[in-house]
Amino acid sequence: MKISYPHVIDNGGGERLIFKALVQESDGDKLLVENYVTPGNGPVMHTHWLQDEALTVVTGRLAYEVLGQPVQHAQKGETVVFKRGVAHRFWNDGTDVLHCEGWLKPANTIVFFLSSIFAAQKKSGNAQPERFDGAYLITRYKSEYDLPSIPKFVKRVIIPATYYIGTMLGKYEHFKDAPEPVKP
DSSP, X not given: OOOOSSEEEEOSSSEEEEEEEEEXXXXXXXXXXXXXXXXXXXXXXXXXXXXXXXXXXXXXXXXXXXXXXXXXXXXXXXXXXXXXXXXXXXXXXXXXXXXEEEEEESOTTHXXXXXXXXXXXXHHTSSSOOHHHHHHHHHHTTTTEEOTTSOHHIIIXXXXXXXXXXXXXXXXXXXXXXXXXXXX
């Protein structure tokens, strides 16, 4: 999958993300990002197993939570860094659109993964991705990303079964050029 920058995605539910540029650095690539989030919206609790993520508030009020810790806030000019392997979420805790700039390092498959998740959310018409696409993405990229809010039984039984059924029904043709997952 060839990506040209800037690459803009929108999940139809209050999140717009711009992948601005991929910058090569001596210790790996850094993906520069910008996001716009409407009040009350933001990604669910998630983990990047292989990436660090940073967000700097340009305008608005960012609320964020690291799993097991109290909610914290960041204002204009403040930066929050989420280290790889740390489950976290953030959302717009203000009344105006939250605008942040930041980066993910290394980029790995994040552009494809989030583009596909956002497309699956638009397909379903709500915050949960379309069932088969979600099962495909969660299964294929489990070495890179996790959603700790999904119960273990669902991850171990329901999602693999849905993935298998989707494979049998030919639901994944649109993922034929999906990048290989990065192994730790």
